[in-house]
Amino acid sequence: MVKASQLFYPTLREVPSEAEIASHQLLLRAGFIRKATAGVYSYLPLAKRVLRKIENIVREEMDRAGGQEVMMPIIQPQELWEKSGRWSLYGDEMFRVYDRHERGFALGPTHEEIITTLVDADVHSYRNLPLLLYQIQNKYRDEIRPRFGLMRGREFIMKDLYSFDVDYDSLDISYKKMHAAYQAIYNRMNLKYRVVEADSGAIGGNESHEFMVLADSGECLVLYCETCEYAANVEKAQCNAVPNPSPVSVQQEIEKISTPGLRTIQDLVANLGIPEHEQVKTLLYSADGDIIAAVLRGDRDLNEIKLKNYLGAEQLFMADEDSVRERCGAGFGSLGPVGLRLKIYADLEVAQMQNFSCGANEDDYHFCNVNMGRDFTAEAIIDLRNAEAGDPCPICSSGLQTIRGIEVGHIFKLGTKYSDAMGASFINANGEEKPMIMGCYGIGVSRTMAAAVEQNNDSNGIIWPMPIAPYHVIIIPVNANKKEQMEAAADIYKQLLAEGIEVILDDRDERAGVKFKDADLIGIPIKITIGPKSLQENLVEVKKRWESETKLVPMVKVVNTVKEIIAANMKK
Ligand code: ATP
Ligand code: MG
Secondary structure, three states, rough: OOOOOOOOOOOOOOOOOOOOOHHHHHHHOOOEEEEEEOOEEEHHHHHHHHHHHHHHOOOOOOOOHOOOOOOOOOEHHHHHHHHOHHHHHHHHHHHEEEEOOEEEEEEEOOOOOHHHHHHHHOEEEEEHHHHHEEEEEEEEEOOOOOHHHHHHHOOOEEEEEEEHHHHHEEEHHHHHHHHHHHHHHHHEEEEEEEEEEEEOOOOOOOEEEEEEEEEOOOOEEEEEEEOOEEEEEEEOOOOOOOOOOOOOOOOOOOEEOOOOOOOHHHHHHHHHHOOHHHHEEEEEEEEOOEEEEEEEEEOEEEHHHHHHHHHHHOOEEOOHHHHHHHOOOOOOOOOOOOOOOOEEEEEEHHHHHHEEEOOOOOEEEEEEEEEOOOOOOOOOOEEEOOOOOOEEEEOOEEEEEEOOOOOOEEEEEEEEEHHHHHHHEEEOOOOOOOEOOEEEEEEHHHHHHHHHHHHHHHHOOEOOOOHHOOOEEEEEOOOOOHHHHHHHHHHHHHHHHHHOOOEEEOOOOOOOOHHHHHHHHOOOOOOOEEEEHHHOEEEEEEEEEOOEEEEEEHHHHHHHHHHHHHHHHOOO
16 A cells, blocks of 8 residues: 555656666666665665565466475585685686685575585485475676666576486476476566577586577577577577588689788778688687687687587686787787697688688788688587577578577576585485486576566556556546545545555645656556546546556446456466
8 A cells, every 4th residue: 555655766857877778777767776886776665566576476486386495595605615616616706705714705696505515414315306495585796797777786686496306307307397487487477588598508418498588678699490499599509500602613722911900800801802701710718728719700709608618618718919929929810720839629610611811820911712621620610609690590490580688587407516516415216325416497586677677668667567567556636636536536546455456546746747757657557547527527547558548437447447457467
């Protein structure tokens, strides 16, 4: 029960300059969130209500799928993270704190270490498995670029569930249950989403899916096929070798050309007229300390995840220019595979190319008419590039399409990665000791709130999907000084409250225009307006936030009308 005059929703007239995307702008403007510091926000009353609704939907579906809710510590001892090797591997993304005795702790970015230790201590028999435990809690990640408001916070709310099973068949069942539960969750929130294959790391046999809320501003690129069901994020989307579009039969003689000041693929296009797809670029990486070279077509983007997985590397990053110069005798922009004394990993397409150009490992020189096999050899020829729109679908070869999405959920088969590291085993039915088979399943709760806004807004503000709207209805008496309008409003307000409908009464002494604007901005799905004209005939105006027309409804029918609209839009 709430009156707008008492509700704490400090709206802003100006769009805060730091906010780039709609959800960030609108959640600030509509008084849902306030920034404490980069990537850290306070949630004001309207936001808290939305979060609670999202959490309740998540909780119900997790419980229905057999999950049991727990609450684990945010402060996690360094020793546990050392056991898994992640104290160092997690790197700068981990917030670390030290107590008065200089003992180190992580502010939990995720909870595999804690939960595996917890389950190991108390679960010893196959009779107690499967076990599905989850929590809804703040997570801490010192993101390199916290941005877009709640989308990429440094403190954010996550639901994380962990499954423990006796074998891989049983893990399959847990995984499928979670997959179905996630679909139920996003269906219940009325969000448009897509489930896509995601990268599952170097360990083979693992499976992973992401749940993407579709929005143009989404950070993730999804490739999908309309002919078959294939859909994958760009990290995962597989590229098959495609035949060279312009094959020639003669390998021409390799030629070294002087290219003073020409450094980039574009420089060669502009100055020498060599198209991007007839050039090869060479990128040097440090993979767990070893410098290696990746080569791919000039107009393609390297997929670091594919390279990292192929190498089985724990850490992969671009080599710095000093080490590049030391190893190759030239700087970035003049590198090439010919004569390079490093392990070369070539993209599938490079093997198909003929007579291409590349750097000569000497500043201001390039080679033309290079051919792989004749002029250099590769350690491996593998899929190394990002898939692009129009590429053939890896399943059915139709052209792939792209769409942007916001990753709101991620499910992942972990296998024995953490049970091995933390020593979590059980005794199976034959009396043998076996490692537990694990899965982990995350939902970004605060990110989901932002994603819902990103997908549902217009130039006037937010349009909350009914199931997660902070309130269902707002009642606006046009003139707060007119007794009969206020009385009619209060009457409808009481009736709606009696029906358990979540309603705001805008009792503020503001101009009608201000009240209408605020109602639209905060995105309440149903607006009831009580004005002098309609009142004479015992009518009120009912308007749905996502439609432009207004309906006149007899006062006595308004409660029913509202109930019908809510019911029809709770689930689509
Ligand atoms: P991303 O690739 O976006 O960084 P992630 O792969 O690191 O995500 P997970 O570790 O799988 O994410 O976390 C589970 C879920 O938590 C994600 O699907 C996402 O919805 C949410 N999430 C992850 N990082 C953040 C963040 N910095 N701010 C808000 N939500 C986040
Ligand atoms: Mg991340």
